[in-house]
Amino acid sequence: MGDDDSYIYDEASGEWISAAAAAAAPADSDRIEVRDSVGNVLADGDQVTLIKDLTVKGAGQTLKRGTLIKSIRLTGDAQEVDCKYDGIKGLVLRAEFVRKR
Secondary structure, three states, X not given: OOHHHOEEEEOOOOEEEEHHHHHHOOOOOOOOOEEOOOOOEEOOOXXXXXXXXXXXXXXXXXXXXXXXXXXXXEOOOOOEEEEEEOXXXXXXXXXXXXXXX
């Protein structure tokens, strides 16, 4: 048995495919492109700035316009980004309210 005999599970198709076929397939063909309020493409680790005041439900806090959010993470949804901010756990922002810095 060589490396060509190994198989991996492809979650997108729900089938077992050979490792060689998985390596040959483009990795980001099904990637969702997330864009900020002005059309810039966002990526994991980007810094963004808020473009309007946002009231955070459950935290009793308002994030002001111009607040810098460091190191965002994409969620797989084209409209949402996951981020960390002091005092707020599990903050998810809509991409339409941020601008890439």
